[in-house]
Amino acid sequence: MEPQERLKSLAMKIFQNNMIERIKYDGFLPDSFFEIFAKIFHTNDSKTVEDKEAIISLFNLEQNRNEIYIYTDHENIRLVGIFPIDEEFAYFGFWETTNNNNLNQKAFEMLEDDVKQKSRKSIIGPINFNTYHAYRLRLSKPSWGSFDREPENPDYYPTILEKYGFENTMNFESRMIKSENIKDVYIEKEALLSEISKIPFNFIPLNPSVWKEYEVQIFELIQSIFKENPFFVSISFEQFKLYYNQSFAEKLCPYSSVIFQDKATGELASISICHPNYSPLSIEKPVFESDFIKLKKKVLLAKTVGVHPNYRKRGLMNFMGAYGMLSFNKYYDEIIFCLMRSDNHSLHFTDYVKYERVHYAIFKKKLGS
Secondary structure: OOHHHHHHHHHHHHHHOOOOEEEEOOOOOOHHHHHHHHHHOOOOOOOOOOOHHHHHHHHHHHOOOEEEEEEEOOOOEEEEEEEEOOOOEEEEEEEEEOOOHHHHHHHHHHHHHHHHHOOOOEEEEOEOOOOOOOEOEEOOOOOOOOOOOOOOOOOHHHHHHHHOOOEEEEEEEEEEEOHHHHHHHHHHOHHHHHHHHHOOEEEEEOOHHHHHHHHHHHHHHHHHHHOOOOOOOOOOHHHHHHHOOHHHHHOOOOOOOEEEEEOOOOOEEEEEEEEEOOHHHOOOOOOHHHHHHHOOOOEEEEEEEEEOHHHOOOOHHHHHHHHHHHHHHHHOOEEEEEEEEOOOHHHHHHOOOOOEEEEEEEEEEEOOO
């Protein structure tokens, strides 16, 4: 019997008996892994299908430094247990489920049994291996619907985790400034706008050709910027390019996305990665040059903004915000500052302006003493 036929037969028995199968990852993901995602989100137009090829590549790259287990009934739930080698904790990720308490209880009990057997002290998630990929749950629904790579989950997900003893361990938020309040940002940041041309940095607008030229330096800069963040795991350039590649660069806004380069040394000091919210177009791989004009309402997403440790405490976060403001009125109606840690100093950029806020969280369950 072929592997897929064997799995389908086994899946039917598991489903009929309301059972969960535990699969140790060995280079193969069953078709049901992706079918469950499609089942949960089939009515949600803003959520595109999963990139099956990229996910399989990711699992293969990560299996060298993690033990990986999949808990699934092949119909209604999938849960991945990730056990980093030589760590005291485990992650869970790639969790998608119908609102079924029995199935979730069984799946998480099986995960917890493995965590205890491997002498791990806690379970943290959802994190799909590391923070370069999908992680966090969204705790409420925003007015904007959704944006690219925003955590988007059914309302019952946080409730399920809390029911099984998980606690909110880290908070994040997105802030939208609507069109009627944009003028207040300019008033508040007027001094920054007048000073930005005087700072000793070159401004390199990010577009596909610049991304190609600087992609190794961009990768190294991002690793340096975020290496001290909680749950950060260094990755290879190969893994970085699974999602942050030329296709990614083609959707960037070249007017607001920028690298600051030290004029004296030529070093890359900071980066701001922004692009429009293409979600209303339901395009899998949008391109700024051809798709921006199709948007009826133009909303800028400030996605990844950071400063190299060697250049901190020089106001560059605020100056990058000011740089984006220089072209904002010409091209955009509204802006969302995306997925920032709630204790991140950069949030202060919008403190004095009216905004809509949506919260997200990572959850944790401690085991034993």
